[in-house]
Amino acid sequence: MRRRELFQGAALAAAAQLPASAAKSKSQGKPVLMKAGHQHADDPETLNALAAFGVNNICSGLPSRKLDEKWSVDGLKALRDRVNQHGITLEMVPLPLSSAYITRAEYPAIMMGKSPDRDRAIDEICQMIKNVKEAGIPAVKYNMSILGVVSTEPTKGRGGAVQRSFKYAGAKQDPPLTEAGAVSEDIYWERITYFLDRVVPVANEYKIRLACHPHDPAMPKNKGWRGCETVLSPEGLKKFVSIRESPYHGLNFCQGTISEGLVDPNKQIHDYIRYFGTRKKIFNVHFRNIEGGYLDFKETFPDNGSVNMLEALRTYKEVGYDGMVMPDHVPRVEGDPGGKKSFAFCFGYIQAGIQMLKMEG
Numbered sequence: 001m002r003r004r005e006l007f008q009g010a011a012l013a014a015a016a017q018l019p020a021s022a023a024k025s026k027s028q029g030k031p032v033l034m035k036a037g038h039q040h041a042d043d044p045e046t047l048n049a050l051a052a053f054g055v056n057n058i059c060s061g062l063p064s065r066k067l068d069e070k071w072s073v074d075g076l077k078a079l080r081d082r083v084n085q086h087g088i089t090l091e092m093v094p095l096p097l098s099s100a101y102i103t104r105a106e107y108p109a110i111m112m113g114k115s116p117d118r119d120r121a122i123d124e125i126c127q128m129i130k131n132v133k134e135a136g137i138p139a140v141k142y143n144m145s146i147l148g149v150v151s152t153e154p155t156k157g158r159g160g161a162v163q164r165s166f167k168y169a170g171a172k173q174d175p176p177l178t179e180a181g182a183v184s185e186d187i188y189w190e191r192i193t194y195f196l197d198r199v200v201p202v203a204n205e206y207k208i209r210l211a212c213h214p215h216d217p218a219m220p221k222n223k224g225w226r227g228c229e230t231v232l233s234p235e236g237l238k239k240f241v242s243i244r245e246s247p248y249h250g251l252n253f254c255q256g257t258i259s260e261g262l263v264d265p266n267k268q269i270h271d272y273i274r275y276f277g278t279r280k281k282i283f284n285v286h287f288r289n290i291e292g293g294y295l296d297f298k299e300t301f302p303d304n305g306s307v308n309m310l311e312a313l314r315t316y317k318e319v320g321y322d323g324m325v326m327p328d329h330v331p332r333v334e335g336d337p338g339g340k341k342s343f344a345f346c347f348g349y350i351q352a353g354i355q356m357l358k359m360e361g
Contacts, residue, residue, distance in 0.1 A: 026314075026315075026318045027314040027315070027317040027318040027357070027360075028360060028361060029361060030317055030318060030320065031317075032317055032354060032357045032358045033317075033320060033321065033322035034285075034313075034316055034317070034321050034322060034323065034324070034325050034354065035056065035057050035323075035324060035325070035354070036053075036054070036055045036056075036057070036324070036325060036326070036347060036350045036351050036354065037055065037057050037058055037059065037091065037284070037285075037323075037324025037325060037326035038050055038055050038057075038058040038059070038324075038326055038327075038347075039058065039059040039060075039061075039094070039326055039328075040061055041061050042058065042060040042061050042079070042082070042083055042090075044086075047082075047083065047086040047088060048086065049340075049344075050086070050088060050347075051086045051087050051088060053344070053347045053348075053351070054351060055088075055347055055351075056087060056088050056089060057088065057089050057091045057324050058083065058088055058089070058090060058091065058092075058324075059090075059091060059092035059093065059094060059141060059284070059324070059326070060079055060083065060090055060092075060093050060094070061094070062093075062094050062096060062098070063075065063076065063079060063093060064096070065096050065106045066096065066106065066124070067124040067127060067128060071127075071128050071131055072131060073131050073134040073135050076093070076131055076132060076134075076135035076137060077135045077136070079093075079135075080135055080136060080137060090137055091137075091138065091139060091323075091324060092137070092138070092139040092140060092141055092211065092283075092284060092324075093132060093137055093139075093140055093141075094140065094141050094142065095125060095128060095140050095141070095142040096125075096128075097110070097125070097142035097143050097144070097145075098143055098145075099143045099145050099148055099149050099213065099216065100145070100148050101145075101146075101147065101148035101178075102145075102146045102147075102148070102178060102179055102180050103179055104148075105145070107121040107124075107125070109121050110122060110125075110144075110191070110195055111144060111145065111146050111180070111191055112146075112180055113187070113190070113191045113194070118194070122195060122198050122199065125199060126198065126199060126202045128140070129199070129202050129203060129206060129208050129210075130202065130206055132206075132208055133206035133207065133208050137208075138207075138208065138209060139208060139209035139210075139211055139283055139284070140208060140209070140210060140211065141211040141212070141213065141252040141283075141284060142210065142211070142212055142213070142252075143212070143213045144191075144192050144195065144212060144215075144232060145213075145215065146178060146180050146183060146188075146228050147178065147215070147225055147226070147228055147230065149164075149216045150166060150216070150217060150219075150225055151164050151165065151166050152165060152166050152167050152171045153165065155298050157291075157298065157300060157301075157304075157331055158300075158301070158304055159333070160334065161301075161331035161332060161333050161342075162331060162332040162333075163291075163298040163299050163300060163331045164298070164299045164329060164331075165297065165298040165299070166217050166260070166295070166296070166297055167295070167296045168219070168220070168295035168296065169295070169296070173225060173226045175226070176226060176227060177226055177227040178226050178227065178228055180228060181227065182227040182228075183224075183227065183228040183229060184229060185221075185222075185229040185231055188228075188229050188231045189231055189239075192231070192232075192240070192243070193243055196243050196244045196249065197244060200244040200246050200248070200249050201244075203246065203248040203249065204246050204248055207248060208248060209248050209250060209283045210248060210249055210250065210283075211250060211251060211252035211283035211284045212232070212240065212250075212251055212252060213232075213251075213252040213254055213257070213286075214232045214233065214234070214237060214251075214254055214257045214258060214261075215230035215231065215232040215233065215236075215257075216254065216257040216260065217230075217257060217260040217261060217295075217297070218230055218233035218234065218257075218260060218261030218294065218295075219233075219295075220295070233261045234258050234261040234262060234268075234272055237251060237258075237272075237276070238275065241276070241279070241281045247280065249281075250276075250280070250281040250282065250283045251276060251281050251282055251283060251284075252283065252284045252286065253273075253276060253281075253282040253283075253284065253285050253286070254285075254286035254288070254328060255269065255273075255285060255286060255287055255288060255307075255312060256286060256287075256288030256289065256290055256299065256328055256329070257286070257288075258272055259288075259289075259290050259293065259297075259306070259307055260290060260293070260294070260297050261294055262293050262294055263293050263294050264293065265290065265293050265306055265307050266306050266307045266308060269307055269312060269315075270311070270312070270315045273312065273315045273316060273319060273321075274315060274318070274319055277315070277316065277318075277319030277320070277321050278319050282316075282319075282321055282323065283323055284323050284324055284326070285316065285321070285323065285324065285325045285326065286326060286327075286328035287302065287309065287312075287325045287326060287327060287328065287346070287350060288302070288327065288328040288329055289301065289302045289303075289304070289305030289306070289307050289309055290305050290306060290307070291304075291305045291306050292306060293306065299329050299330075299331060300331065301330070301331060301342070301345065301346070301349075302346060302349045302350075303349060309349070309353065310353050310356065313325070313353045313354065313357055314357065317357050325350055325354070326350075327343050327346035327347065327350070330342035330343055330345075330346060
């Protein structure tokens with residue numbers, strides 16, 4: 001499939017979601033400040049494609065799983081310069097605090113609460129933040145995860161695309177505990193607070209935005225999953241951003257993950273965009289749709305899930321969001337290794353949506 005056809009398909013899909021009431025949107029008359037973004041890869045082939053798509057702002061791939069020469073000031077400057085050579089701005093880098101399951105985590109001691117190992121790990125994270133500042137990169141993203149991204153059996157979607165899915169009822173939680181043991185809500189908050197108490201002051205000093213991802217997905221309160229609570233749920237994020245209040249402490253606002261924690265995501269997602277957006281706590285947006293909602297959902301392409309994604313873009317515009325809007329996960333399509341065609345469709349959809357917002361005035 002040619003790139004032009006991908007963009008035409010995305011634009012038509014976006015147009016199909018345009019409601020008749022668009023002219024009455026609260027966003028009308030406000031400037032469109034958001035821009036399409038990308039994450040995961042920063043190799044020359046990917047950067048060339050992004051430049052062709054008009055995606056001129058990115059988060060890089062992970063420089064390294066540990067504090068080494070790639071995390072040095074010179075290493076980060078080299079990364080920044082390599083991205084810039086393609087006419088693309090490096091807006092953000094991921095810290096080695098990924099969404100991996102705890103035994104595959106880069107710095108497991110932080111979320112396991114094991115001192116003094118976690119103190120040494122946090123010291124290294126703080127050094128990375130300092131180096132990011134010296135390299136002229138304004139933000140980092142990270143996770144505070146034990147479970148990683150929890151899924152149940154995948155399902156088939158449009159055209160036979162394979163969708164990541166999650167259905168809590170009847171799911172086998174085996175073994176019953178993770179290697180972290182029983183982690184209550186209070187314990188989880190203690191470990192998060194311990195991290196923030198040490199890292200946010202460094203972010204303040206160096207003026208680097210810290211963008212944290214929610215727990216994916218939200219779980220039932222006092223039940224959790226395999227003995228572990230997931231506290232960075234839609235409501236838990238409100239508490240999270242209030243800990244060590246700072247203009248540099250905010251969210252990698254994964255719209256898909258937050259939608260997964262809502263009973264009626266198409267209606268409710270706007271309340272969360274407004275809550276965090278008006279407080280300037282949204283530092284990055286993962287723009288992903290789902291079919292379903294709390295405890296029972298499937299990941300979809302942006303145009304065929306439960307959430308009207310164009311209305312979501314209007315709400316980001318309404319609150320003055322000025323950061324990146326990027327694809328996150330994509331369904332797997334036969335004959336599309338690595339999801340490149342699927343991501344191209346998503347980029348086209350986002351670009352078409354932003355262009356429509358500009359045309360609305």
